[in-house]
Amino acid sequence: MKHSKSEASSDDGVDRRVFVKTAAAVGATGLAMPVWGSATASDRIKVGLVGCGGRGTGAANQAINADPGVMLWAMGDVYEDRLKNSFNGLKNQHGTRVMVGDERRFVGFDAIDKVLDSGVDVIILATPPGFRPDHLEKSVAAGKHVFCEKPMATDMPGLRKVMETAKKAKAQGTQLMSGFCWRYAAPERAVYGEINDGALGEIESVHSTYHTGPLGTRARTPDMTDMDFQLRNWQHVNWLSGDIIVEQAVHSVDKMNWAMGNRPPVKATALGGRGLREGAERGDVFDHFAVVYEWDNGARGFLTCRQVPNCSNDNTDWIAGTKGIGFVNGWAPRQSNLKFADGSKEFRYRGGTPNMYQTEHNELFKAIRDGELLNDGDWMTQSVAMGILGREAGYSGRTITWDEIMNSQKSIVPEDPQFGPMPPLEIPAPGVYKFS
Numbered sequence: 076m077k078h079s080k081s082e083a084s085s086d087d088g089v090d091r092r093v094f095v096k097t098a099a100a101v102g103a104t105g106l107a108m109p110v111w112g113s114a115t116a117s118d119r120i121k122v123g124l125v126g127c128g129g130r131g132t133g134a135a136n137q138a139i140n141a142d143p144g145v146m147l148w149a150m151g152d153v154y155e156d157r158l159k160n161s162f163n164g165l166k167n168q169h170g171t172r173v174m175v176g177d178e179r180r181f182v183g184f185d186a187i188d189k190v191l192d193s194g195v196d197v198i199i200l201a202t203p204p205g206f207r208p209d210h211l212e213k214s215v216a217a218g219k220h221v222f223c224e225k226p227m228a229t230d231m232p233g234l235r236k237v238m239e240t241a242k243k244a245k246a247q248g249t250q251l252m253s254g255f256c257w258r259y260a261a262p263e264r265a266v267y268g269e270i271n272d273g274a275l276g277e278i279e280s281v282h283s284t285y286h287t288g289p290l291g292t293r294a295r296t297p298d299m300t301d302m303d304f305q306l307r308n309w310q311h312v313n314w315l316s317g318d319i320i321v322e323q324a325v326h327s328v329d330k331m332n333w334a335m336g337n338r339p340p341v342k343a344t345a346l347g348g349r350g351l352r353e354g355a356e357r358g359d360v361f362d363h364f365a366v367v368y369e370w371d372n373g374a375r376g377f378l379t380c381r382q383v384p385n386c387s388n389d390n391t392d393w394i395a396g397t398k399g400i401g402f403v404n405g406w407a408p409r410q411s412n413l414k415f416a417d418g419s420k421e422f423r424y425r426g427g428t429p430n431m432y433q434t435e436h437n438e439l440f441k442a443i444r445d446g447e448l449l450n451d452g453d454w455m456t457q458s459v460a461m462g463i464l465g466r467e468a469g470y471s472g473r474t475i476t477w478d479e480i481m482n483s484q485k486s487i488v489p490e491d492p493q494f495g496p497m498p499p500l501e502i503p504a505p506g507v508y509k510f511s
């Protein structure tokens with residue numbers, strides 16, 4: 076897309092419009108929507124991206140597409156090569172909407188601080204999730220609107236920090252949107268909306284799957300420190316990713332939580348392990364989990380997730396209630412339907428299937444303009460806690476209650492991550508691993 080020259084002119088010295096201080100102020104300063112190519116400096120919404128990988132670059136693209144006043148203003152990553160690739164791709168695609176000069180490209184663990192200091196209004200947090208609690212806390216403390224990718228933490232001390240941060244965002248009136256993208260998908264909204272409205276009666280069981288192949292790895296090279304090796308293979312390192320159940324299958328856990336009306340389970344029991352013996356790149360994570368969640372009314376949720384090559388893949392949910400059964404296919408939403416025990420006509424979503432990732436950003440930037448406050452804090456942290464509960468039950472081999480997980484003190488993220496040596500990674504052994 077081409078843009079007018081005036082749009083490209085630097086506005087470093089222009090007074091930014093202050094978008095938020097309180098929810099009321101959001102409404103009071105709500106901006107008129109500029110038309111394409113006519114965004115003046117005061118219409119602009121400056122976005123910062125921290126974590127310039129696949130998802131972060133995608134989210135920045137969607138932010139730019141969401142609103143003609145959005146400018147990508149600053150970028151941060153621990154690696155120059157990742158930042159450069161992301162910048163080049165976005166610059167080629169969006170030209171002058173990407174206003175990230177050399178002075179606003181930050182590399183290192185402190186990139187988050189520098190992006191937050193660069194004058195952005197909105198921040199996209201898309202690093203590996205081990206860093207999310209800290210990055211979120213800093214972003215909200217700096218008064219920024221936040222789009223944060225899932226999951227929001229890899230351990231409970233981190234997640235409790237996110238819970239506090241989410242409350243602060245609400246209190247100060249800044250936006251907090253999660254990357255739980257299926258919550259923003261039109262077909263899922265229709266189906267889970269019907270379920271939450273009671274179309275299937277009381278929900279008695281949910282079976283959710285996330286079965287797919289393994290994520291990529293990067294071989295160790297002589298220049299890599301332990302930290303580099305872990306960061307370049309972060310999906311396979313528990314402190315960085317939260318394991319496959321928290322990093323990926325948490326989408327299915329989140330839909331289970333949605334089907335249950337965002338009510339937490341009372342306990343979980345799980346099996347898990349690692350069938351394939353591969354190289355050090357595969358870190359310390361499992362390649363499969365099977366979790367049984369139990370609710371206080373006797374309802375049960377069954378989650379199976381797997382990352383193993385050459386097996387059948389699946390991303391579906393079966394939801395059985397007293398009045399019928401629902402089926403949701405996350406990868407083929409037009410197959411989703413509700414069938415009713417009384418024989419009445421089934422429910423099927425017949426509307427469009429707009430890109431859910433784009434919908435997230437359309438809604439975020441519209442909310443910023445309109446002064447409507449979005450805060451995904453409660454349910455997003457509950458879904459992540461359910462993921463961590465399933466993982467810890469799988470690692471330890473013991474049934475863990477909701478109260479136990481909410482009070483878990485196990486901290487797995489280093490206090491002050493730096494490049495250099497790291498303790499060796501240990502693959503958990505059920506029956507030996509101690510939950511705390």
Ligand SMILES: NC(=O)c1ccc[n+]([C@@H]2O[C@H](COP(=O)([O-])OP(=O)(O)OC[C@H]3O[C@@H](n4cnc5c(N)ncnc54)[C@H](O)[C@@H]3O)[C@@H](O)[C@H]2O)c1
Nearest residue numbers: 126127128129130131152153157201202204206224225254
């Ligand atoms: N919602 C979805 O469907 C979806 C899809 C994919 C990924 N994700 C999530 O998005 C996040 C990023 O995943 P990805 O696939 O883009 O990974 P990625 O590896 O492509 O990108 C992560 C980037 O973060 C950088 N990084 C690492 N530590 C950093 C730090 N401390 N400060 C700044 N930058 C840092 C890395 O160098 C890398 O460029 C994860 O939380 C992942 O779970 C969500």
